[in-house]
Amino acid sequence: MREDGLDPEAWRQRRTSFGSVAAGYAAHRPDYPADAVAFLVGERPRRVLDLGAGTGLLTGVLLAAGHEVVAVDPAEPMLAELRARHPQVPTHVGDAEAVPLPDASVDAVVAGQAAHWFDPEPAAVQLRRVLRPGGVVGLVWNTRDEEVPWVAALGRALAAEARGHEADQGVVEAFAHALGARVEHHRSAVVQRLRPEQVVAGIATRSYVATMDDARRHEFLGEVRAVLDTHPDTRGRDLVDLPYRTDAYRLTSA
Numbered sequence: 001m002r003e004d005g006l007d008p009e010a011w012r013q014r015r016t017s018f019g020s021v022a023a024g025y026a027a028h029r030p031d032y033p034a035d036a037v038a039f040l041v042g043e044r045p046r047r048v049l050d051l052g053a054g055t056g057l058l059t060g061v062l063l064a065a066g067h068e069v070v071a072v073d074p075a076e077p078m079l080a081e082l083r084a085r086h087p088q089v090p091t092h093v094g095d096a097e098a099v100p101l102p103d104a105s106v107d108a109v110v111a112g113q114a115a116h117w118f119d120p121e122p123a124a125v126q127l128r129r130v131l132r133p134g135g136v137v138g139l140v141w142n143t144r145d146e147e148v149p150w151v152a153a154l155g156r157a158l159a160a161e162a163r164g165h166e167a168d169q170g171v172v173e174a175f176a177h178a179l180g181a182r183v184e185h186h187r188s189a190v191v192q193r194l195r196p197e198q199v200v201a202g203i204a205t206r207s208y209v210a211t212m213d214d215a216r217r218h219e220f221l222g223e224v225r226a227v228l229d230t231h232p233d234t235r236g237r238d239l240v241d242l243p244y245r246t247d248a249y250r251l252t253s254a
């Protein structure tokens with residue numbers, strides 16, 4: 001059993017579930033604030049590996065900032081969504097533990113909402129291999145901001161199923177240790193303006209929902225919908241603002 005209470009098979013199923021929700025993922029998950037990306041990789045154009053790039057939400061912010069991006073993810077359906085949005089970006093099916101890129105080929109490796117799926121020790125070997133001297137590793141997560149009462153109510157509805165799937169300081173520490181790196185942290189924020197049904201559709205792309213059987217998923221998403229239908233801050237609203245805290249961690253080796 002893992003520390004987060006999942007057995008290894010449940011963990012594997014969740015980690016490989018993303019291809020089944022690729023289209024919904026691209027449409028309903030938040031992207032990342034430009035200041036977080038500037039903190040991670042700097043302002044100067046760089047060649048950046050987006051590892052666990054998924055449908056390219058972080059890729060898009062990197063491109064807008066002028067960086068050259070190469071994308072790696074184990075889920076081909078996620079990469080197909082990425083290519084549809086960013087046809088100029090080369091994509092490779094691969095894992096953090098076996099990165100299909102040459103040695104010393106990138107200035108930075110970033111992972112958005114993904115590093116908690118990587119195995120830190122073998123991934124760190126790969127990161128050291130593909131990075132050029134002086135290269136940087138950037139890990140970033142968006143976490144729903146539960147300071148906002150209706151978001152806290154949503155969090156309570158998700159809590160029993162969502163355990164172990166949010167940004168985790170322990171993941172950052174494991175990478176810092178494996179890389180022999182020092183860590184700097186930057187906190188910012190991003191807000192999604194969504195219709196209530198889009199909030200529910202975004203929850204449906206979470207790995208713990210994607211791996212439920214149909215009956216359980218239907219029931220669970222009904223409970224999520226009930227929060228939005230009944231909470232005084234969301235009831236009857238056409239659009240709601242869903243706020244996230246963005247935590248960006250820059251890892252540099254001496």
Ligand SMILES: C[S@@+](CC[C@H](N)C(=O)[O-])C[C@H]1O[C@@H](n2cnc3c(N)ncnc32)[C@H](O)[C@@H]1O
Nearest residue numbers: 018052053054057058075095096112113114117
């Ligand atoms: C929550 S999604 C994040 C996608 C994207 N980075 C974003 O910010 O929207 C996590 C991604 O990590 C990928 N992933 C899972 N295990 C991985 C591994 N061992 N190595 C690389 N990517 C992995 C999944 O296929 C999925 O696309």
